[in-house]
Amino acid sequence: MNLPFHDPHAQVEGGPADILVPRPASASATTTAIVMELEHANYLGFIHGGEIMRLVDNGAAVAAHRHCKRRVVTAAMDDMSFLVPVHLGELLTVKAMVNDAHRTSMEVGVRVEVENIQTGEVRHVSTAYLVFVALDEEGHPAQVPPVRADTPEEVRRQRQAQVRREQRLARKRAVEDVARE
Numbered sequence: 001m002n003l004p005f006h007d008p009h010a011q012v013e014g015g016p017a018d019i020l021v022p023r024p025a026s027a028s029a030t031t032t033a034i035v036m037e038l039e040h041a042n043y044l045g046f047i048h049g050g051e052i053m054r055l056v057d058n059g060a061a062v063a064a065h066r067h068c069k070r071r072v073v074t075a076a077m078d079d080m081s082f083l084v085p086v087h088l089g090e091l092l093t094v095k096a097m098v099n100d101a102h103r104t105s106m107e108v109g110v111r112v113e114v115e116n117i118q119t120g121e122v123r124h125v126s127t128a129y130l131v132f133v134a135l136d137e138e139g140h141p142a143q144v145p146p147v148r149a150d151t152p153e154e155v156r157r158q159r160q161a162q163v164r165r166e167q168r169l170a171r172k173r174a175v176e177d178v179a180r181e
């Protein structure tokens with residue numbers, strides 16, 4: 001299915017009647033906290049980056065699902081940096097919220113922090129942005145509600161998400177153009 005990029009909230013045929021009603025960004029907020037155990041670590045006691053990426057994908061998927069009330073798939077994950085190492089026994093927290101939505105896709109912002117439970121020290125591990133696409137019962141992209149940004153922080157995140165979306169789409173188009181040459 002090819003949907004136009006320029007008309008993000010136009011009605012998709014057969015979509016739910018209340019699909020155009022914006023939902024607050026905060027309603028999608030999701031926090032996951034998990035103590036890092038052996039299964040998450042390498043033999044040096046550091047947590048695998050891939051394990052953190054899996055937890056980011058999971059937390060972000062729940063936020064996207066909360067927003068659109070449909071099943072979702074991960075379409076893209078932006079570059080992700082790991083700022084500090086995470087160790088066995090530390091408490092990893094993944095906070096996710098939908099920043100913005102278009103016709104069928106949503107950008108979710110994720111902040112990962114880790115707490116040394118013994119000292120109470122909290123470190124910023126990573127920030128990530130993911131795109132999810134909602135699917136209908138046949139597995140085709142389905143329309144999602146717009147995001148209502150209620151606070152100055154949410155408005156800033158929504159505007160930044162729009163900039164990132166433009167960049168993603170431009171990069172995708174540029175790569176496809178080269179493939180067609």
Ligand SMILES: CC(C)(COP(=O)(O)OP(=O)(O)OC[C@H]1O[C@@H](n2cnc3c(N)ncnc32)[C@H](O)[C@@H]1OP(=O)(O)O)[C@@H](O)C(=O)NCCC(=O)NCCS
Pocket residue numbers: 001002003004005072073074075076101102103104105106131133141168172
């Ligand atoms: C994501 C997927 C459904 C998109 O299908 P598609 O045929 O490209 O659909 P469309 O061209 O209609 O695009 C649908 C939306 O996805 C967005 N999209 C598609 N590819 C994208 C990408 N690489 N990056 C960001 N957004 C993307 C489009 O911008 C569009 O958003 P909009 O409707 O809000 O404007 C399809 O690529 C897919 O099934 N991918 C595999 C998903 C998966 O298995 N993930 C891992 C396991 S969950």
